[in-house]
Amino acid sequence: MMTYQPKSDFLRTMVERGFLQDCTDFEGLDEALLTGVVPGYIGFDCTADSLHVGHLTQIMMLRWLQKTGHKPITLMGGGTTKIGDPSGKDEARQLLTTEQINDNMAGIRHVFERFLTFGDGAQDAVQPNNADWLDELNYVSFLRDYGRHFTINRMLSFDSVKLRLDREQPLTFLEFNYMLLQAYDFMELNKRYGCGLQMGGSDQWGNIVNGIDLTRRINRNQVFGLTTPLLTKADGTKMGKSASGAIWLNADRLSTYEFWQFWRNTLDADVGKFLKLFTELPLEECERLATLEGAGINEAKILLANEVTTLAHGAEAAAAAEATAREVFEKGGVGDDLPTVSLPAGETSVVQLFVKAGLAASGKEAKRLISEGGAKIDDEAVTDAGLMIDVSGTLKLSAGKKRHALVKAD
């Protein structure tokens, strides 16, 4: 695959920056991208009101698509979310109301607006909702008009299906149908927007290929698909989890300081990869930074954190986060950007203080922290779990060396 040198800006960027896992027709897509504006889409579930770093590869890909002169389509799975894609899930997803789904779509839209330009222009991003066409689907006519184009033989040959069958895990009819609906989405987007490209994670390959086939058969249009590699950290663990949970891209869900910290704590070995994927720094710069060692790579992580935070939350948020981090970690001081909790002034037990500040999940955990010597108030180690604290002014609480929070008296 890599023997072909792409000529289009978009594909070249994708290859150089490590976005590309696979493509259905590398040369064909390249040509289409050179010929005119190619609307390209990625589908997103509406299960939460924000997206997280696990989506960031896809988001950046859409951003590059727009930057290189094409049209991004962020398809909301409003229709499919009502059913729920059960693949990989242990239990059936709880059903969301239409209202919840709409709220979630609005939240997701907020995230995208930071990365993409929406509007009515040829290269402006649009955000359709597949409920608009899936809700009206009639089972019998769907089977008759579209079901005929899918053979079970072929569907069984897809890895996503084969894996499940090989592992002797049940695959419900619902899941099996999911790929038909997604194929239908692609075809519909091709009709409505002239969409010529679907992108997604490597696990979406089968679904994407089905959409391409269906679009060719029904619309008689040649469309393309490309996938991104599954992102893992250098130590083999999943990317995008932190102590407190998912790394949300929405400031309501995760403070910009904590978001910044997530990137600041990138493993050495991942710095280059993340710079290329999640920032827009020139390629050579990314590669140079990745080769640094010791203090150098440490500074590179700050740069990474600043760049990603600027994209997701703006330059001001990034600067504030960096200032706080430098104050806290380099000078041992206090920064405004630390997670802050307000409490009524007065006496509280240390244990409760740590729980309320979000530094301990339970009183037991707070006590454990204290007995292990990891709990500090204004940098003084707490030794007595029975201590009563008079909350007044601002206190800096620390759990270990990295987790800090401020408590303010009302």
Added chain:
RNA sequence: GGGGGGGUGGCAGAGCGGUCAAAUGCAACGGACUGUAACUCCGUCGGGGAAACCCUACACAGGUUCGAAUCCUGUCCCCCCCA
């Protein structure tokens, strides 16, 4: 429909009448080392309580026992094989 095997802490997976808040591994958290890394090492890891101590837990509901995650009965769920 018949036969068999299972459901244990965030996950994986022991335990199969008392010494079990439950081995071990992973994850997580704290500490040492450092660069706010990685690796390694040490410690912690159901909840409430300052503590003594108390409470809830081995799918669910009952039962047998001085005593049950462990035995019995019923219910629900999962997997496998046969039809």
